[in-house]
Every structure is written in C-alpha cells, then in structure tokens.
Amino acid sequence: MGTKFKDYTLRTIKSLLLPIMVYVFFLIIGNERFGSSRQMITIARQSVMPVLISLAIACNMSIGMWDFSAGGVVAVASIVGGNLAKMTGTGIPGMIIFCMIVGVAVASFTGLLYNFMKVPSIVLTIGLVLVYETIPFFVFGGGGVLISGKMTILALAPYCFIVLAIMFAIFYVVFNYTPFGHNVRALGNGQLIARNAGLNPGKTKLYSFIFGGIFLGMAAVMNLSVSGMIKPAAGMASVALVFDSMMGIFIGLFLSKYCNLAIGVTIGTFTMKMLNTGLIAVGFSTTIREITTGLFLLIILGVSSNQGKISEWKAKRQRAKEANAKYAAGTM
Amino acid sequence: MKKFKKSIALLLGLIMVIGSLAACSSADNGSKDSNEGNKGGFDVVTNEDSIYPAASELDPYSVGVLLWGYTDQLGGSVKSNLEYLGKEFNVNFSFVEALTMEEYISGTENLIQRGVDGILSLLILPSMIEKAEEAGVYLQCILNESTDPDTLKLIAESEYVTGMVTENDYECGVAMVDDLYDRGMRNIVWIAPEAGMAANHDNRVRGIEDAIEKHDDLNVLANYRGTEQAEALQSFAATYPEMDGIIVTGGAGGGTESIYQVMQSEGLNGQAVLATIDIGEGTGEKLESGELGWIAGGQFPTTGIAFAVLYNAMVGTPINDTPEKTIYRPFMVLQSKDNYDNYMKFVEGSIPPYTGDEIKALIKKFNPEASLELVNEYGDNYSIDDVVSRHKDLFD
Amino acid sequence: MIKECLLETKGIYKSFGPTRALVDVSIQVCRGEIRGLIGENGSGKSTLSSIVAGAQTADKGEMFFKGEQYLPKGNVDAQKQGISMVVQEMGTIPGITVASNIFLGNLNQFSKSGILSISKMNKAAKKILTEIGVPEINPSMFIDKLNFEDRKIVEIARAMYTEPEVLIIDETTTALAQKGRTLLYKLIDKMHKENKAVLFISHDLDELMSVCNNITVLRDGNLIDTLEKEDMSIDKMRRLMVGRELKGNYYRSDYDGSYGKEVVLDIRQATTGVNVENFSLQLHKGEILGIGGLSDCGMHEVGRVAFGIDKPLTGEVKLIKDDVLISNPQVAIRNKMGYVSKDRDKEALILNASIKDNITLPSLPILENGFIITNKSESELANQGVDQMEIKCYSPEQRCNELSGGNKQKVVFAKWIGNGSDILILDCPTRGIDVGVKANMYQLMYQLKKEGKSILMISEELPELIGMSDRILIMKDGLIQKEFARSEELSEQDIIDYMI
The missing domain is CATH 3.40.50.300 (P-loop containing nucleotide triphosphate hydrolases)
Structure with a gap:
C-alpha cells in the first residue's frame, strides 16, 4: 500500500509539474499581471472547448486515425444545432440535444465513409473539412446562427465547468471501464493481434468516430455559447480549432506516461492556454506569442522524445570509466 | 451484426431528417432584428419629374461582379444595391463568387466570354487587366485598392481600367483611436485579423498605430492579430483590469456579436468602450447602453459610386483620368441610437442611400456637370445626416 | 483400448x-x-x-x-x-x-x-x-x-x-x-x-x-x-x-580446424552498455569462429558491435587489411562485411519489399552506373541470388512476407553474398529453419570458408557450434571463459560447464 501511494503521488507530481512550472514562471516575470484567480478561471473557461475537441480527437488518435474534420463538424453542429434549437424554441436543452445529434450524425458520416472508402484518415478528413465547411452556406439562409441572452449561459462559470466535468467523466469511464475503451486501446497498440483475437477494427473505428461526435457536439454548444454568433467560414478556417486541440493532445501524450490520457490532455490544453495568457501579461505581441508557443511545444516534444537520453549517456560514461579502470588494472 | 446494421440505418435516417430540416428551413435565421443586408431588394424610386432618362430609354449593358460572396451581410447588400441600379440603368448584372486570385482571373475570363461590357471586382490583378484590354471590357475595382507599384503602373497606362473606389480604412483606424481618446479612454487594446490577410484591415491597423503615436498619454495595454478575437479579449480583460477602450477592426468568424458576448461575460459593460466596424445585430442597443461608442459600416453604397465611374466609361464619357489613384470614401459612422435608427431606415431600408437619379447625376452623358470632383463631393458629404437630408421626403 | x-x-x-x-x-x-x-x-x-x-x-x-x-x-x-x-x-x-x-x-x-x-x-x-x-x-x-x-x-x-x-x-x-x-x-x-x-x-x-x-x-x-x-x-x-537421405554429415565433414594466419577483424577491449566488458577477439581469414553461451552472456552484443550497429563504449573494432575502424554499419558494408541478425523479420529483412529489393539493397552502390541503377542490373543480381540460394518463390518480385522462414533466411544470405562480403557475422543463422535448409546453410558456410571468407557465427545451439566452427569461444557474463579448437572428440558436455 505504501509503495502504491508513493508511486501514485510521484506520478501526480510529474503530471502537474509542467503547468506548475509555467504558472510560477509567469508569476515571477508577469509584472503582477499574471496569477490572479480571475485569470485562472478565465483560462480554465477558455480551455473547455479545446479540451472537448481534444477528447474527441484523442479517441480517434488512439487507433491511429487523424481527424482534421473535427473543426468542420463543430462548425456544422453549431450552426445547424443552434438554428434548430431556435426554430423549435427549446432553449439550452434543445441546443445541447440538437448540437449533439448533429455532431454525432456528421462524425458518423465521417466514420462510415472511412470504412467504405478505405483511404487514409488524414486524406479523408482534410477533404471532408471542405465539405463540412460548405454545408452552413446552404442551410438556414447561409447566415449562420445567432443566439443571445440566457442561451449563452453555458459559457460562464460554473456552468462551463459543470459541462466539462460531465463530459470528462463520460470519456474517462468509457475509455477505461468499458469493453469499447479497452478495444480502442488494443487496436491502437496491435491491430493485427487484436483482429485475430476477434475484434472488428472497422466497427470499433466507426464507434470511435461516433463517440467523438458526442464531444464535438458539446464543443459546438460551447462554441455557440462563447461566441453568440457563428458565421459560415470557408478556406479550411475550421482547421485552426483542431490545431489548438492538437497541441493539448501532444502534451497529453507526453504526460500519459504519468497519468490517464484524458487527464493529460486536459492538463496539456490548460497549460497551453495559460502560456498564452502569460505571454500577454508579459506584453509580447501576437507574433512573438505565436513563435514562443511554437517553440514551447517543440521543446516539450523534443524532451518527450529524448527522455532518458541524458541519464543513458551518463550511465554509458560511467560504464566506460569502470571498464577502462579494470582494463588498466589488469583485473581482466 | 443485425444490431449493428440497425444502428447504422438509424443513424443514416437521423442524418436525412436533420438534413431536410436544415435545408427546408426558412431563409430567416430566426433572429428578430435581423440585419442581413437588404436581401429583400430596394424599391425602384419612380420620379416622374426626373430629368434623367428612364431605364427603358437606355441602351442595355451587361456588367459582371466579382466578390467574395453574396450571402453575408455586406455581400448581400452589395448585390441588392447593384440589382437596384440594374433596374434603374437597364443593366444586367452577373454575380460571380471569387476567393482566391486564380478564381478572380478565371472569373474575369468567364465574364468576358459571357459578353459583359464591364466588370466590378474586389481585386485588380495584372492578368485581369490584360484580359480586359484584349476583350475591350472595362474594369473597375470596388471596396478595395491595389498598392502594388507594378499593378498601379498598368492601371495608369490602361484605357480599360476605370479606377478604384473604396472606403478609407486608414482614416477609419485613425478615427477609432481619436474617438476613444476624446472620450477620455487612456488604456486601450486593439484587435485585428492576421497581418496580410486583408489589405483593408492592414490599412486600419496602420491608421490605429499612427493615431496612437499622436497621443503620448494613450497607453496600449496589448494587441492581438488573429482569428481568436473573442478569446483574446477575454485574456485581456483578465490581465488588464484598467482596460477602458477596445478597438476591433473586424474579421472574426463570430463577427462583432462574439465581442459583445465577451464584454458581457467579462463584465466589461460600463467599464470599457468599444470602437469597431460592421454595423449589425444589436448595434442599436449597444450604442444606447454606451458599451459601443463608435461603429463604422455602410460600405455597400460605395459600389454604386464605383458603378457610376464604370458606366461613364462604358457609355463613352469617362470621368476618371487618374485611375491609379484611389477614390476614397468615408465609412458611415454611428455614435448614437438615433444614428442607428436612421441608418436602418435610410441606408438599410427600402430605398438605397443613393437613388438611381443620384447616381445618374454622376453620368456625364446625362449630366454634363458630372465629374470626378462631383464624385468626391458625394464622398465628402457622405454621412447618416446626409442621407437623411436627401431622402427624408421619399419616406413621407 | x-x-x-x-x-x-x-x-x-x-x-x-x-x-x-x-x-x-x-x-x-x-x-x-x-x-x-x-x-x-x-x-x-x-x-x-x-x-x-x-x-x-x-x-x-x-x-x-x-x-x-x-x-x-x-x-x-x-x-x-x-x-x-x-x-x-x-x-x-x-x-x-x-x-x-x-x-x-x-x-x-x-x-x-x-x-x-x-x-x-x-x-x-x-x-x-x-x-x-x-x-x-x-x-x-x-x-x-x-x-x-x-x-x-x-x-x-x-x-x-x-x-x-x-x-x-x-x-x-x-x-x-x-x-x-x-x-x-x-x-x-x-x-x-x-x-x-x-x-x-x-x-x-x-x-x-x-x-x-x-x-x-x-x-x-x-x-x-x-x-x-x-x-x-x-x-x-x-x-x-x-525426402532423401541426408548424404554425408549434416554439418561439415572435416575436423581440420585450420584457417589463415591473417587477422581480418580485430575487436579490442570492447565494452557495451550491458553484458560485454573489455572483450577482445581476432577473426582470421578463412575461419569459422563460433561464439556460444547462454542467451544473455553477451555474445549477441558482440555481433552488433562487430558490425558497428552498437558503438563500443571503450575499445575499438578494426578491419586490419585497410586499417578501418568500424563505427557504423555503412562503414562495415562498404568494407565488405555482412550481418545476419537474430531478429530476422525486424532487422534482417524488409518484409513488405520484394526479394529483389532486399537482395540488392546493400549492393546498390556497386550497381550504380553514374547516378542510375538499371532494372536490368538489379534483376540480374536478384536472379543470381535466387538461383544460388535456391529460394522457393514464384519470382524475385514476390514480397518477402509471403515466404517461409527458411526462404526468408536464404534471402538474407543472398543479400550479403551478392554484396561480395568477405566477413560475415551470423547471429543464430539457422534459428526457426527446417533441417533441409539448415543442411544447405551449413554447406554454404563451409564453402565460403574454403573461398577464404571469414565467418563469426554466434549460436545458442551447441551441436551447431561443435559441428561447424574452427574455434569456439564460450562466453559467460560478458567474458570469454574458454576457447575450444575443432576436434572430433569435442562434446557438448565439455562445453556446457563453462557456459553455466
């Protein structure tokens, strides 16, 4: 029990080390403009939608599938779901239901197409971005969607956190405590062996898209709540949403050695948002902020990929030293 | 397997239901105070005492239009305005969407093949000029300008490029800063799309930066250039509690509405004043409450002026000897609820801000006194009060 | 019953x-x-x-x-x-x-x-x-x-x-x-x-x-x-x-363990991350030098160091003739060395590639004419390898993942022979292979020895070591415990005590 607790504590510390370091760093250099509770709450609120998208993408990425169309799904779900809610006068519950139905429906379409066409996911989903971005131009007069007043309440604390907590719990339970979640991980780590063990890769991948669609639908609800108005956008503008979430996923994968993927992704997204706010506090311009953020990510990924190399190098040096000493002493 | 197939069938059914619901929905997106541009079209203003020829008396012409799209607010209003002028001038307009340079060039080719006499285009590119000259088709730039020296040289030398008419984005940027400063705001932030994305936003930013330089006691707390404008404002609000002025040049996916959302959720209403561009939903209330101090918009009538310059060339009475020099027009600036109400009635209402006769007055063939100076005079006078004074009788 | x-x-x-x-x-x-x-x-x-x-x-x-x-x-x-x-x-x-x-x-x-x-x-x-x-x-x-x-x-x-x-x-x-x-x-x-x-x-x-x-x-x-x-x-x-009598001996029939005096490969005071410390050996021209021991005695690491896959932390690996230090596999291949890995499917073959592609891979610099490598030259080399090793396939274009284990091993051998390798490092060369192919491999190794090629054979099978080697080095805990010369009287029992 003692060892288990110690191991657990150590892993928790390692998981939280990165955001703590970022926080402390900007607390020191932020000219007293960083670190307030209001700011942390704002950062947490800003993290909700990207985390939801990250969870959707992370599930697919576990099985080796990229999904660049996630942003497009969110865009379609926001506009169609939001307008349907307004049309039916169903308010927030209607918005949630319709956005999630549309999110699941569109994501399922991606999954069905993937199984049917058997093209690489990266190719398919980039192509579908163009399709999904066009859909809003043809529905509801092409004017997008506008909500206001009480319908935007989910953007505020604590409602946004309640939403995140519920969705996070769903992901955590499904990914770790259901046969589907185990099958996803099995397929992701050994497709051939899993297939021979009776798993159906096509079915599992489709379910993965559908499952991701639930989170994209909720991300659409948050997107609407925060912005109030969503206009159709073309030219792969929605891919920007995906890239933001990807950063969280990369850090999440780096942290998954110490903690569950869902937790890692959440920490990763929050850390990136905190970094951005910290850079604003320091007074960096947009360009410098973007360069810094990119460099930060590169450093994290570089450290992650080369972890252990330093200790490995040290161990090798030590071994060489001992061997040379033995040889010189003629103790062979 | 049966269960799986049933699930797929249910899913596909769901997709079809939602698709048909969405597709069959009404054009109205459900908002009450929709300001989608005058997509209903402008009424033809019949003036029996008109000294200008009626449409039926005019030779028919065909004009092509190249723009980013016609379903958004500004694009829709541009289309409505030109369709109205088409009725007044016996001109048939062909509207073509173009986003990339290649689409502008291929759009020009297609319009020429369709036999247009002139083209109104957001972009002017050297290859477009070449094709227009080969075909003897006139080319007029609208809502934009070219600053490339080589292109300007080609424009100057060309017989077929009639000019460039656009809002003065630089002055707009200056005005936004000056207005906030005059209101006593001293700690501002400004937000714009990425540099290089659109020349008009870049010009607005230049104006903002130059105006800031003029005021030594004006403190720029932060700025942001990108698409995540609402999020940036959230971060600014959390980091700079002393922020009292916000400038947004526009260009975000959620439009000005997302900025209003953030101001509300961050409790900035009453603390900071916004200066922005693109009049839209909720502008009136925002002006009334004071959270919005300055807003510019009403760009679409500029296309009427541009059309006038083009039409002059098409009928053989060109009025612009210096097409390489941009004809600047001001934005319509609103600073009160009354301004907004008048704007909705007199600019976005059933009668366009420039009637057919008012545009015909710029055509030298119909009015020997028409000239570039008169065009500039129209621009100098342009304001909400100007439109009200010219058209209030038409609404009686 | x-x-x-x-x-x-x-x-x-x-x-x-x-x-x-x-x-x-x-x-x-x-x-x-x-x-x-x-x-x-x-x-x-x-x-x-x-x-x-x-x-x-x-x-x-x-x-x-x-x-x-x-x-x-x-x-x-x-x-x-x-x-x-x-x-x-x-x-x-x-x-x-x-x-x-x-x-x-x-x-x-x-x-x-x-x-x-x-x-x-x-x-x-x-x-x-x-x-x-x-x-x-x-x-x-x-x-x-x-x-x-x-x-x-x-x-x-x-x-x-x-x-x-x-x-x-x-x-x-x-x-x-x-x-x-x-x-x-x-x-x-x-x-x-x-x-x-x-x-x-x-x-x-x-x-x-x-x-x-x-x-x-x-x-x-x-x-x-x-x-x-x-x-x-x-x-x-x-x-x-x-389906036939295995004529003669399964292994080589002679007990003449002689080899050339010339040292071709000199491993001196080599130390690796694990298992091997201050290890030295010399391989001679025309010699089959066997290394045996328990699985973790360090002999597999010796093979990797000899071919330059792993860089030694101390010491060096040198080709004596041209005084070349073997620092990586590219240097080794350039100097006519070949390596048959124990992990055939991962390290010795590109399974998704054709037999031809696998055989010609290390020989591409030789096949190059200017900047061009012609299909003809590749096919010739591949066909030569297929014939020489009697690889059972429908054509050299067949993918390696469709071959049986023995035929895959034949492709690996063909690769290094096609490259004209003078020194071969063979790590468990007959693992997972049937007796027929094994017999062929042994005959091939003996033939190569006769041609003056040098073979460093690492094996966990004592009969194989005894049957084929001119000298046998038995390793334990990264060190050479004992050296045995080829002899008719040599038995597994003589060796096993030094292994365990």
Missing part, C-alpha cells in the same frame, strides 16, 4: 495462389495424444494448424471435432468451441494490461450495463495465471513491463483460459527459455492427463521425441507418415521431412 477421436481432418486442401500449401491432408488426433507435427519450412504444418485453429479456412475438405462437423468462423470461435493456439510470433498487445491481453475480444463477460469490472477481470486473470504456474505475474500490470518470455506465457494463459480440449503450440518453444519451456511441458502433461490433446509443432526434433506420443510428418503439403513413439528416431524423421 479404443481411443476416442477428438479432432479429425479429411481431405484438406489449401492453396495460396499457385502454391499448394496442403494437399489432401487427413489426420486424426485422439484424446490423450500429444501429437508432434514436423516438416520443412513450407511443408504445410503451420497452414494446417492455423486452419484447425480457425485463423484460415480450407479450400476443400472437412473437419470434425468431438464427432461433430467443425467449421470455426475465426480464432475466437475456435477457442469457444475448445481449440486454442499459441503462435511463434508476439501475440500480445503492448499498452494494455496482462488481464486485458488474456481476455482480449471477450471483455463483455466482465461487463454489466456496459461498464467493465476491472477487479473481476483481474481476479479471473489471476486465477488462470496461478493455474498455469505463474502466480507472480500481476494481472493489473501493463504487459510492456514483462520480458519477452513472460509475455509469451501470458499468451499461453490466454489460450488456456477457455480450458481447450485441443491445444495447438506452433513453434512457441523457440521463444521460451528454461522457465517458459518447463511451464509449457507441464501444461502439455496436464492436457495429457486430462485426456485432452495437444498438437505440437517444433523444429527441435529432440524436444518432440521427448514430449510427444506420436509425430506426423508433412512434406510439400502432403502427409507423409505418422510415427509412433517406438518408431521415432532423429534420422528417420529427418529423412521423411526432406
């Missing part, structure tokens, strides 16, 4: 394109039988076992299990009906727990209302692991933390948890060390006592003879004979497998 027939195949046919893998194979396996299945690579034994295990379907023929017609839809279905298989290749999935691996594809039995009971699953896994004799393996542990052997044992647990009536073991023992083999033999014995059956596939004829009641021999897809215990002998089995 009339034995009850548990499993029967009648007239099984299976083809892969033009290759006939099984031709009218009919066998009967009764209760209590431990049936060995042997044959050269490509004889059809793995195909037969995979059809029985449900991994493939036969083109023609019938199968019966416990008297009823048997038509498994897949591995899982076969396992549910009572036939399980453990394969040679890695069959566990990293990144998930031991318990998840055991119950892969059958997790629903532990779920209620869609939620998986991890504790129930772990408990069930613990029970199985204890039953098969490995209670120390923690079912909640991620399988990555286990070594290769323990992972194989988890696979065995997966095969056993459904309490199969027939267990198929397909060349699994090559992946197991002593612990794993002992466990497996115990399980086989248990199956025998419980009146169940085992189909045991192995190339280790001694092992088969000691474990099995009877042995079925396949050759070129045909069933040749089934030998009862009293009829079994190594020579007979070999003869039936190959």
